[in-house]
Amino acid sequence: MAISTIDPATGKTLRTFTPLSAEELEAKLQTAADTFRAYRETTFADRVTWLRRAADLLEAEADRYGRIMTQEMGKPFDAAKAEAKKCATACRYYVDKGESLLRDRLVDMGTGRAFVRYQPLGPVLAIMPWNFPFWQVVRFAAPALMAGNVGLLKHAHNVPQCALALEELFLQAGFPRGAFQALLIETADVNRVIEDRRVRAVTLTGSEGAGRAVGAAAGKAIKKVVLELGGSDPFIVMPSADMEKAVETAVSARLINNGQSCIAAKRFIVADAIYPEFERRFVERMKRVTVGDPMDAKTDLGPLATRGILDGLHAQVEASVKAGARLLLGGKPLEGPGNFYPATVLA
Incomplete structure (x- = not known):
């Protein structure tokens, strides 16, 4: 099965990639292992130079990177550019703090000399989501690379160009070839990578279902794993609130990233009074709310990332209405191409 970029604003397939063959995947895993042996010996000064260069590139090329994000998952272009610049901030944090965070920690044992030393693990597999296709990756990659690990990225199926752009970014910044590699593989191949003896740890940001599967596979292989899964808190409005500010904040909190953020406000609980x-x-x-072309600066709400997400959202709305919810606004996909769903309110 091909891995494709499908523009969520038009429904058109922009680029198609052939998933890695078993032989190609093996070559990349071996490259990661070989690179790690040399990369772990690089100095903090080297890594600082490369990570600072990555930050500079993220800022200088924010328009280009933002355009890739928007074309692949539909977020408003201004938000996509801001995401690239936020990634630069993360890189600079580890440029400034990385060495001090990883410095040996002396431990007072009363007698003798004891200390804690942080050593790199090896190749780390990151399984990342599409909703913040640069930020989620960089916030893993910057500290991992600074700590002397090498990265393997299995990105979401609908953002392959983001994955390749990130691989190119770290290579252009000066990191050794193989220090950060994108794996264009099918979901069915993920367990093989997790189980591979050369992969030393796994991190995932995604759904609870994906977390269960990856956590189980990592546990079976006795490997370190970090999971960040879905969920959100309610937006609560009390009588003491500034009503105008509460409404504006509620709308922006619901629509951030076209409503596709784990921390977006998804339900509102309001005092009776x-x-x-x-x-x-x-x-x-x-x-x-203006719904439309995500490349247009006037657009508030762009398309949903995939047709499957659009269909799932509409099914939720219909089920809610059938269960007794009042439909106050919106409630069905917009006609025409693209994955557009209007601002919709249920009570």
Whole structure:
């Protein structure tokens, strides 16, 4: 099965990639292992130079990287450029703090001399989501590379160009070839990578279902694993709130990243005394949301990332209405090409 970039604003397939063959995947795993043996001996000064260069490239090329993000998963272009620049900030944090965070820690044992030393693990597999296709990767890669590890990225199936752009970024920044590699593989191949003796640890950001599968595979292989899974807290509005500010904040919190953020406000609980006014003003503000081309600076809400997400959202809306929810706004996909769903409010 091919791995493709499908523009969520038009539905058109922009690029198609053939997944790595078993032989190609083996070559990349061996490259990671070989590179690690030399890379772990590089100095902090070397890594600082390369990571600083990566930060400079992220800022200088923010438009180009932002365009790739927008074309692949549909986030507004201004938000995509801001994401690239946020990645630069993360790189600079580890440029400034990396060596001190990893410095030997002396431990007072009363007699003798004892210390804690942080050593690199080896190749680390990162399984990353599409919603923040640069940020999620860089916040793993910057500290991992600074610590002397090498990275293997299995990115989401719908953002292959982001994965390749990130591999290119670290190579251009000066990191040795093989220090960071994108693996364009199918989900079915992930367990093989986790189980491979050369891969020393795994990290995943994604759904609870994906977390269960990856956590189980890593546990079976007795490997370190870090999981960041889905979930969000409610947006609660009390009578003491500034109503205008509460409504504006609620709308922006719901629509961030086209509504596709784990920390987006997804449900609103409002005190009885102010509920009618909040509902009315919230709906009025949602009616003014501009849905359209994510490359247009005037757009507030771009397309959903995939057709499957669009269909799933609409099924949720229909099920909620059938169960008794009141549909106050929106409620069905927009006509025409692309994965557009209007601002929708259920009570």
